[in-house]
Amino acid sequence: MKADIDRLMKEQKIDILLVTGSAQHNPSMAYFTGGGHISDSDLIKKRGSEPVLFHNSIEREEAARTGLKTISYSKYPLVDLIKEAGGNYLEAYVLRYQKMFTDLGITSGKVAVYGLKEVGGFHSVLNRLQQLMPKLFFEGFMRDEILLSAMMTKDADEIARIRQMGKVTVDVVGKTADFLTSHKTKKGLLVHTDGTPLLIGEVKRRINLWLAEHGVENPEGTIFAIGREAGVPHSTGTATDALRLGQTIVFDIFPCESGGGYFYDFTRTWCLGFASDAVLKLYEDVKTAYDKVTSELKLNKPFFHYQNRACEIFEELGHPTILSNPVTEVGYVHSLGHGIGLHVHEKPWATTINPSPSDILAPGSVFTLEPGLYYPEKGMGVRIEDSLVVTPEGKFEILADYPKDLFLPLK
Secondary structure (H helix, E strand, C coil), X not given: CHXXXXXXHHHCCCCEEEEECCCCCCHHHHHHHCCCCCCCEEEEEECCCCCEEEECHHHHHHHHCCCCEEEEHHHCCHHHHHHHCCCCHHXXXXXXXXXXXXXXXXXXXXXXXXXXXXXXXXXXXXXXXXXXXXXXXXXXXXXXXXXXXXXXXXXXXXXXXHXXXXXXXXXXXXXXXXXXXXXXXXXXXXXXXXXXXXXXXXXXXXXXXXXXXXXXXXXXXXXXXEHHHXXXXXXXXXXXXXXXXXXXXXXXXXXXECCCCCECCEEEEEEECCCCHHHHHHHHHHXXXXXXXXHHCCCCCEHHHHHHHHHHHHHHCCCCECCXXXXXXXXXXXXXXXXXXXXXXXXXXXXXXXXXXXXXXXXXXXXXXXXXXXXXXXXXXXXXXXXXXXXXXXXXXXXXXXXCCCEECCC
């Protein structure tokens, strides 16, 4: 939680945080500001002090709504800085950062950099700023143990917002199931009243419409893949593919609040009309792994433990996994889950590759469980995914439940 940030900064030997960019679709900035229409900004937090938000004057009211201490860029007129820099635009921006840091009493220390900016220009700004302020050292992380660790445990408001996104998600999933099963069939395909096939692209457009009607966004797209493509975990599906009876459909949907807020993540696998014995067996194996792992979850246990457990279960059922063959492309080929929040993928991670000791299932963690099996050459894949929260009492609760039926009978 945010209350942990100073402790985490100290543990990582970081003195200052610099978060830059828009407050929308920019998780690090949204974490401090709560989002809002702030198109460009910089947030500077000195360890032990409250953060300060620098913003454009035309967005002063949006900035004020964050509840943070704010300073307008108008305090540092760009026209004056360009003159001071001899017409050099980059130098003018660097001078503004120098004045911002200096006005906050910051002239030395390690600065962790977060946010979203065009990498080339911002790299040049930081390089030049380091020259002007040689006692400041700018750092980034391949594995972030500050903001992502703080984000890993959610407060009651954050959990309520994710839960609401879950309600929206399963409502749209239900509408999708109703839409599919309301169609007639012809020669093994779902068809419109004029006899033309129903296509995946049409289904996805309906999904986007229903999400928009709920006032939420779908910035990462939707996985709606059938047959062979269902056997490739992150194949999003081909828009021109027809909906064919008896083939597995992997439907993975992960919308977020408007403006890039909190995400939800959810997957079901369906077969329309009927399912073959081979598909039924594959589904039963995935459901077995899901049920066993879910029943074994324990408070504060490392998440990677359950990744290993899922591999063991699948191997006992006769499937290859990345535990015994890290490069396998069939069987169980990905991790068991991940945290969700302002990122669709965040801590805690379930990976067994160099796992972090902080990736535990702690109270307040919101995470996915998504075992799956994939055999593209057999034309099938299966995944079941729910998002869960660890309650303050240490219980594990699905945030938005929905039936796990494989078979969708046609109406």
